[in-house]
Amino acid sequence: MKSTSASHSGKAHGKIILIGEHAVVYGEPAIAIPFKAASVEVIIKKTDRPVTITSNYYAGALSKAPKELNYLSVLLQKISSDFKKTIDHIDINITSHIPPERGMGSSAAVSMAFVQALLSYFDISLEKEQLLYYVDLSEKIIHGNPSGIDARITSSEEPLFYKKGYVFESLPLNISGYLVVADTGETGQTSRAVADVAKALKNNYEIAEPLIRHIGELTLKAKSAIFNNDLYTLGRTLSKAHESLKQLTVSNNSLDQLVKTALEAGALGAKLTGGGRGGCMIALATSRKKAESIEHKLLKQGAAKTWIHRLKGEDINE
Numbered sequence: 001m002k003s004t005s006a007s008h009s010g011k012a013h014g015k016i017i018l019i020g021e022h023a024v025v026y027g028e029p030a031i032a033i034p035f036k037a038a039s040v041e042v043i044i045k046k047t048d049r050p051v052t053i054t055s056n057y058y059a060g061a062l063s064k065a066p067k068e069l070n071y072l073s074v075l076l077q078k079i080s081s082d083f084k085k086t087i088d089h090i091d092i093n094i095t096s097h098i099p100p101e102r103g104m105g106s107s108a109a110v111s112m113a114f115v116q117a118l119l120s121y122f123d124i125s126l127e128k129e130q131l132l133y134y135v136d137l138s139e140k141i142i143h144g145n146p147s148g149i150d151a152r153i154t155s156s157e158e159p160l161f162y163k164k165g166y167v168f169e170s171l172p173l174n175i176s177g178y179l180v181v182a183d184t185g186e187t188g189q190t191s192r193a194v195a196d197v198a199k200a201l202k203n204n205y206e207i208a209e210p211l212i213r214h215i216g217e218l219t220l221k222a223k224s225a226i227f228n229n230d231l232y233t234l235g236r237t238l239s240k241a242h243e244s245l246k247q248l249t250v251s252n253n254s255l256d257q258l259v260k261t262a263l264e265a266g267a268l269g270a271k272l273t274g275g276g277r278g279g280c281m282i283a284l285a286t287s288r289k290k291a292e293s294i295e296h297k298l299l300k301q302g303a304a305k306t307w308i309h310r311l312k313g314e315d316i317n318e
Contacts, residue, residue, distance in 0.1 A: 007045040010116025014038035014098040015105035015153040016181060016282060016309070017273050019241050020219040022197050022250055024147060024164060028216030031171060031223060032149050033159040035181070037307040038098040040106075042113040044121045047091045051076070055094035062092065071107070071138040072114060079115070079134060085122045092117075099305070101187035103274015108150035111138040128155075161223060171223065173312045177231045178291040180262065180283040181273070184254040185304030190275025193250040200248060211244045218244070235268025235284040242271030250276035258298055259283075265297040266290055 013036045020030025051062040053072070058065050062073055072092070080087045092114070098106040115134045119126060135151040149162050161169040200208040218241045225234040242259055245251055251259075255272045262270040262283035270283040283298070285291035288308070295306045 007043045008117050008120035009041060009043045010113035010118075010120065011039065011041050012109040012112035012116070012154040013040070014109055015150060016179065016280075017103065018159070018282070019222045019238060019271070020162075020215060021103075021272075021274060021276070022194070022245065022248060023212045023215035023219070024149075024162065025194065025197070026201075026212050027164050028212060029161060029163040029219045029223075030147075030149065031159055031161055031219060031226075032153045033173065033179075033309075034153055034156050035104060035307075035309060037181070037309050038104060040094070040096045040098055040109040040113045042095075042110065042117040043093045044117045045091050045093075046121075047089050049089050049091070051087065051090055051092070053092045053094065056096065057100070071111065071141040074141055075111065075115060075134060075138055076118065078137065079118055079122070079124075083122060083124055085124075090121070099183060101190075102183055102279045103188050103190065103276075104280065105150040105154050107142050108135060108139055109154040111135045112151065112154045131155075159226075171226065173226065175226045175229050175231060175234065175311050176286075177234075177268075177311045178285045178288060179309040179311060180267070180285060180291050180294045180298065181280055181307045181309060182258050182262075182283070182295075182298040182303040183280050183305040184258065184278055185302075186252075186254055186278030188275045188279030189277035190279075193276045197248050197250065208248065211248050215241055215244050231284065231286060232268055238269035238271045238282070238284060239263070245272055245276060252277050254278065254302075255281050258301060258303060261297050261301040262294050265294045267294050 015032050016035045018031040018033050024030035053062045098104050098109055100106045112135050132151050139146040139151055153160055159171040159173050161171045218237050222237045251272050258281045259270040267283035273280050273282045283294050285294055291308045
C-alpha cells in the first residue's frame with residue numbers, strides 16, 4: 001500500500017521544429033516552437049516498495065525497466081548523489097500525451113518533468129540552467145550528441161532560434177494563424193535520415209550542400225516573416241523547405257501525401273517536421289475554421305492523430 005505522503009509533480013510540453021531540421025547539424029539556423037497541445041506530467045510519491053514506474057510504455061520495478069528508460073535510472077542516481085539524498089521507495093507515474101519517436105521532443109519532455117518532480121520530492125530548488133544540465137544529460141544518454149534544443153523548448157514559453165555554436169535566442173511569436181500538426185502513425189527514422197544526409201554530402205556534395213544552405217536561407221526568411229507578421233510569406237517558406245528536405249531524401253510517401261493534402265485543402269504552407277522518414281508534418285492556416293477544415297482532410301487521408309496549435313494574434317479574414 002502506498003503511503004499517504006504528498007505527491008510531487010513536474011510538467012513539460014512537446015516541441016515542433018518549424019524550420020531548419022537537418023540543416024542545423026551543418027551550422028545553419030533552426031526555429032523550434034513550444035507545443036503545449038501535447039504535454040507530459042510526472043508524479044512522484046513515496047511508497048513502501050522499491051522504486052517503481054508506471055507509464056504507457058512500461059509498468060514495474062525501475063531496476064527491470066527496458067533499456068530505453070535507462071536515462072531515468074541515471075538521472076535518479078545522479079541527482080541523489082549530487083545532493084547527497086537518499087533514494088526512498090518511490091513510485092514514478094508518467095502520463096504522456098506526446099507520441100514517442102515523432103520528433104516532438106517526447107524524451108526531453110519526460111526528462112524535464114521527471115527532474116522537476118524529483119527536485120520537488122527532494123525539496124531542492126535550482127536555477128533554470130542547472131535544471132537543464134540534468135535534462136541535457138539524459139538527452140546525451142538517449143541521442144548521443146543532441147543540439148540541446150529539445151531540452152530547452154520543453155519548458156520554454158517562447159520559440160527558440162538556434163544555430164550551432166551560438167546562444168539560444170528567444171523569438172517572440174509575433175504572428176497570427178494556426179499550425180495543424182499531423183502524425184503519419186509511423187515512427188520517425190531520424191538516425192537513418194541524418195546518416196543519409198551525411199552520406200549525400202560526402203558522395204554528392206555539389207547537390208546536397210546547396211540544399212542545406214538553402215534551408216538555412218529559408219529559416220532566416222521565416223524568422224523575418226514572423227517578426228513582420230507575414231503569414232503568407234511564412235507559408236510559402238515552409239513549403240519550399242519541404243521541397244529541399246524531400247530532395248535530401250528525408251521525407252517519405254506518407255509525409256509527402258499529407259503535405260499535398262494540406263496544400264490542396266488551403267494551407268498556406270506545409271512541410272515535414274523533425275527527423276523525417278515518418279513522424280509528423282505541419283500545415284499553416286489563417287484561422288481556426290480553416291485549420292479544422294485542413295485537419296478533417298488530413299484525418300480522411302490517413303493521419304493517425306492531429307493537433308491544432310494557435311500561434312498568436314487574431315485570425316486573418318480571407
